[in-house]
Amino acid sequence: MKEVKLEDICDIISGYAFKSKKYVDSGIRIIRITNVKKGFIDDSDPKYYDISQFNNLKNYMLKENDLLISLTGNVGRVGLIKKELLPAGLNQRVCCLRIKDNKKINIKYLYCCLNNSKFEKKCINESNGIAQKNLSTEWLKGYCITIPELEVQNQISKEMEQIQEIINIRKKQIEKLDDLIRSQFVKMFEDCKNVDLIGNRISICRGASPRPINQYITENENRN
Numbered sequence: 073m074k075e076v077k078l079e080d081i082c083d084i085i086s087g088y089a090f091k092s093k094k095y096v097d098s099g100i101r102i103i104r105i106t107n108v109k110k111g112f113i114d115d116s117d118p119k120y121y122d123i124s125q126f127n128n129l130k131n132y133m134l135k136e137n138d139l140l141i142s143l144t145g146n147v148g149r150v151g152l153i154k155k156e157l158l159p160a161g162l163n164q165r166v167c168c169l170r171i172k173d174n175k176k177i178n179i180k181y182l183y184c185c186l187n188n189s190k191f192e193k194k195c196i197n198e199s200n201g202i203a204q205k206n207l208s209t210e211w212l213k214g215y216c217i218t219i220p221e222l223e224v225q226n227q228i229s230k231e232m233e234q235i236q237e238i239i240n241i242r243k244k245q246i247e248k249l250d251d252l253i254r255s256q257f258v259k260m261f262e263d264c265k266n267v268d269l270i271g272n273r274i275s276i277c278r279g280a281s282p283r284p285i286n287q288y289i290t291e292n293e294n295r296n
Contacts, residue, residue, distance in 0.1 A: 073220050078169065079213035081177050082139075085168040086209055088132040090121060090161065099123040101160040103134065103153070108142040108166055111187050113151040121161060134160045137179045139169040139186070141195075147207040148195025150187040152179070167209055181225035184232050185217045 078084065090102050100121040107114050126133070134140075134153050142149040144165040153160060162168050171177050185191070194215075199205035219225070270276075 073218055075216050075218050077213065078215050078217070081173075081219070082169040082171055082182075084209055084213055085132070085162060085170060087162040087164040087166045087168075088129060089164045092119070094121060095119050096122050099159075100126060100129070100133075101157055102163050103140065103157070103160050103166060104163040105142055105144055105165050108140050108149050108151050110146075110149050110192070111151060113140065113153060113157065115157060123159070126159065129161050132162045134158065134162055134168060135170065139179060139183055141167045141169065141186070141207075141212065143167050143207045143209070145204055147199050147205045148192035150183065150191070152183055165206075167207075167212060169212075176222060177219065178222060178225040178229050180229040180233070181219075182217070184229060 095102070098120050100123055101115075102119045102121055103113065104119065106117075121129070134157075136153060136155045136158065138153045140151050140153065140162075142165070169182070171179050171182070195207050196205060198211050199207045220228075
């Protein structure tokens with residue numbers, strides 16, 4: 073076991089200021105700060121640059137399993153780039169960690185080390201700004217993690233993947249149960265013909281600032 077700085081094991085790459093006015097319908101996917109969520113890269117609203125710009129932007133092009141960290145706003149969020157998102161370019165205020173030697177470091181082990189509340193809170197505490205947090209890449213370079221032998225890293229990564237798979241399965245099961253509950257609820261009332269306004273069935277009262285208080289106090293008529 074040894075402690076190392078991120079800059080000793082990773083190339084730390086900053087993003088490029090892509091211009092939104094140059095976005096097109098397809099091409100190079102732009103990975104922005106809004107895409108980096110807690111634990112994953114969100115691709116629900118993709119933005120693209122013309123593929124003809126690939127060579128001009130090669131210093132900012134991402135690779136499979138690059139680890140991304142948000143540097144502005146919700147700082148310290150971590151996600152891995154999947155192959156299906158490529159080709160993709162790194163936008164400004166997103167940091168890329170790229171392993172220098174994968175014979176020494178398992179990227180998924182590094183992901184496990186950084187994708188947790190402890191690291192995220194540390195990033196928040198070390199950020200500048202009040203209205204909007206900003207994290208420095210210089211601070212990231214000096215951030216230390218503990219690294220065991222590669223065999224141990226691989227084992228930890230495998231176990232974490234298995235745990236995550238169980239979590240994903242449970243989430244899908246919960247979603248299906250939610251859908252079942254909603255469908256049963258609709259089925260229970262779809263044949264109901266006696267529909268009425270809730271105000272016609274019950275009395276609705278709202279709170280107030282009592283002035284004077286005795287006008288807002290009700291008493292139980294049956295109270296002794």
